[in-house]
Amino acid sequence: MNKQQSIPIIETDVLIVGSGPAGGAAALLLATYGIKALMVTRFNWLAHTPRAHITNQRTLEVLRDVGVEQEALDIGTPQDLMGHNVICESLTGEELGRLHSWGTSPERKADYKNASPCPMLDIPQTLMEPILVSNAAKRGTKTRFNSEFISMTQDENGVTSKLKDRVTGQQFEVRSKYLLGADGSNSVIAKQLALPFEGEMGLAGSINILFDADMTKYVAHRPSVLYWVLQPGSDVGGVGMGVVRMVRPWNQWLAIWGYDINEGPPDLPDDEAIRIVRNLVGDQELDVKIKSISTWTVNHMYATKLSEGRVFCMGDAIHRHPPTNGLGSNTSIQDAYNICWKIAMVLRGNANEKLLESYDKERAPIAKQIVERANKSVADYGRIFESLGLMSTKDPAQMISNIAERKNNTAAGAAKRKALREAIHNKNYEFNAHGVELNHRYVSDAVATDGTDEPAYHKDKELFYHPTTFPGARLPHCWLYNDGKEVSTLDLAGKGRFTLFTGLGGEQWSVAAEILASNLNIDIFSVVVGPGQDVEDLFGEWARLSEIDDDGVLLVRPDGHVCFRAFTKCADPHHTLHEALSTVLGLS
Numbered sequence: 330m331n332k333q334q335s336i337p338i339i340e341t342d343v344l345i346v347g348s349g350p351a352g353g354a355a356a357l358l359l360a361t362y363g364i365k366a367l368m369v370t371r372f373n374w375l376a377h378t379p380r381a382h383i384t385n386q387r388t389l390e391v392l393r394d395v396g397v398e399q400e401a402l403d404i405g406t407p408q409d410l411m412g413h414n415v416i417c418e419s420l421t422g423e424e425l426g427r428l429h430s431w432g433t434s435p436e437r438k439a440d441y442k443n444a445s446p447c448p449m450l451d452i453p454q455t456l457m458e459p460i461l462v463s464n465a466a467k468r469g470t471k472t473r474f475n476s477e478f479i480s481m482t483q484d485e486n487g488v489t490s491k492l493k494d495r496v497t498g499q500q501f502e503v504r505s506k507y508l509l510g511a512d513g514s515n516s517v518i519a520k521q522l523a524l525p526f527e528g529e530m531g532l533a534g535s536i537n538i539l540f541d542a543d544m545t546k547y548v549a550h551r552p553s554v555l556y557w558v559l560q561p562g563s564d565v566g567g568v569g570m571g572v573v574r575m576v577r578p579w580n581q582w583l584a585i586w587g588y589d590i591n592e593g594p595p596d597l598p599d600d601e602a603i604r605i606v607r608n609l610v611g612d613q614e615l616d617v618k619i620k621s622i623s624t625w626t627v628n629h630m631y632a633t634k635l636s637e638g639r640v641f642c643m644g645d646a647i648h649r650h651p652p653t654n655g656l657g658s659n660t661s662i663q664d665a666y667n668i669c670w671k672i673a674m675v676l677r678g679n680a681n682e683k684l685l686e687s688y689d690k691e692r693a694p695i696a697k698q699i700v701e702r703a704n705k706s707v708a709d710y711g712r713i714f715e716s717l718g719l720m721s722t723k724d725p726a727q728m729i730s731n732i733a734e735r736k737n738n739t740a741a742g743a744a745k746r747k748a749l750r751e752a753i754h755n756k757n758y759e760f761n762a763h764g765v766e767l768n769h770r771y772v773s774d775a776v777a778t779d780g781t782d783e784p785a786y787h788k789d790k791e792l793f794y795h796p797t798t799f800p801g802a803r804l805p806h807c808w809l810y811n812d813g814k815e816v817s818t819l820d821l822a823g824k825g826r827f828t829l830f831t832g833l834g835g836e837q838w839s840v841a842a843e844i845l846a847s848n849l850n851i852d853i854f855s856v857v858v859g860p861g862q863d864v865e866d867l868f869g870e871w872a873r874l875s876e877i878d879d880d881g882v883l884l885v886r887p888d889g890h891v892c893f894r895a896f897t898k899c900a901d902p903h904h905t906l907h908e909a910l911s912t913v914l915g916l917s
């Protein structure tokens with residue numbers, strides 16, 4: 330036996346590299362769809378620091394579709410407690426302003442509630458990843474920890490990856506039909522594919538200090554997950570901004586503090602970390618137990634092409650940006666939701682490989698959008714600093730006096746108060762960017778157009794969700810009723826299958842769907858909405874949101890995006906639906 334032959338080879342349909350939000354979600358989705366997959370990850374366990382926490386409605390919808398939403402809700406911090414972003418001199422010091430966040434203001438609550446059956450949720454990455462990965466493993470995805478991806482080659486039938494077992498030091502190979510590169514912001518896979526990127530990495534440096542401290546008395550009356558602390562003089566030459574972030578209410582926290590990127594990541598001793606924490610809190614006696622100290626960098630980089638051949642990259646591997654807007658983990662999970670049903674259909678022989686090309690077309694614009702949004706939100710803090718007069722001087726004493734000027738009964742004081750109010754209000758683009766989270770409208774060959782123009786946004790498209798069934802958009806949510814019990818439109822869709830919605834007079838669409846499902850060997854779940862039908866539109870919301878007549882039709886992909894609609898019945902529903910499905914599945 331020569332050396333080459335002695336390397337063990339594992340065969341699987343899909344190799345997933347990475348067990349973060351992207352890889353974990355892919356592992357769970359593929360297992361749920363019954364696809365044979367192997368997930369490998371370099372380390373001994375999952376995330377050891379609670380980086381991501383803000384979990385948006387779209388992500389919870391993904392979790393809901395695969396039946397694990399409740400696990401997240403049981404363990405996360407509910408939307409109401411995510412409440413007020415607080416800008417202050419310290420947690421015990423003066424407050425400069427607050428902003429209702431994540432849809433918790435009285436005026437935005439309805440927007441969020443109307444948009445989705447799921448709330449916003451705060452769940453640290455350390456708790457989210459185990460939900461994804463344990464359920465993936467329970468459902469059949471094989472998982473290997475301490476397994477490092479080294480390199481790959483691909484041919485027309487598959488991908489051969491070389492990996493190293495970090496326990497034994499031995500190399501092994503995996504032969505898979507597809508490879509998912511979910512290996513984070515230093516992605517070896519994106520590099521080996523030579524994916525084109527735009528932007529820059531390493532624009533600024535930040536330190537995460539994870540600590541235990543009971544802060545109930547400082548925060549319980551103004552619940553928030555983020556307290557922005559301004560302490561001029563506490564850093565060199567800057568405005569002294571630090572963040573105190575809730576991890577578990579109200580006794581586990583993360584202090585986020587900047588470091589000079591040109592100097593490299595500092596080696597922060599615990600006593601220095603405790604000093605930073607106590608200063609930010611404003612309590613020199615606070616009982617602080619440091620749990621860990623880690624660093625991360627602010628990046629502004631996105632891939633303009635996400636895949637090459639049989640290898641698809643996802644998550645931070647293709648979009649690298651700061652935590653502002655809380656989009657990283659969310660988008661990573663949603664990348665997985667986009668690609669996994671497509672891979673499943675291709676592997677089952679229900680779709681042509683062309684379907685996979687739609688991943689790039691649909692997700693690359695989102696990668697760019699979120700990287701730009703997150704970085705703009707960082708830049709927008711400059712407006713708060715300017716409003717307080719922190720940009721016109723480097724002298725900390727002057728900065729402190731400039732901040733205090735807002736308390737004066739003078740024209741300058743009034744101007745400062747107004748500028749500060751407006752600058753804080755502008756942060757709605759970070760903390761209530763509902764449109765950024767839900768307005769995804771895919772344009773690709775996996776969406777059959779209906780000849781209409783994309784509907785205009787009548788309100789700000791970053792701040793507000795605009796429900797539409799325009800092909801490519803996410804299926805709007807509303808409650809329908811089955812035997813008086815409510816069921817979301819989104820609950821009727823998903824589950825790895827296509828869903829067809831029609832109404833009274835549209836029964837021919839359902840008949841056509843049944844025949845097509847059998848001919849194409851795919852699953853199409855048909856729902857007739859109307860009095861005495863499968864589900865009833867008791868509040869009349871579906872009639873408005875569906876944007877079709879009773880005898881029209883909506884065809885929804887397994888990832889909840891509308892891929893075809895007809896406003897009314899047509900002469901040959903079978904032919905029309907066949908054309909639409911063939912387009913979507915790349916069979917035409």
Ligand code: FDA
Nearest residue numbers: 347348349350351371381382383478513644645657658659
């Ligand atoms: P991630 O980096 O999480 O995982 C990569 C995986 O690949 C790991 O399992 C790693 O071990 C593995 N890996 C890497 N190289 C490998 C190799 N060669 N071989 C084998 N395995 C390999 N996001 C959000 O949505 N809401 C939020 O509130 C926040 N907040 C937040 C705060 C802070 C302080 C930070 C730093 C970040 C956030 N984020 C966030 C962003 C979020 O943490 C980030 O976007 C996700 O972790 C990205 O998930 P991925 O799975 O893509 O990569």
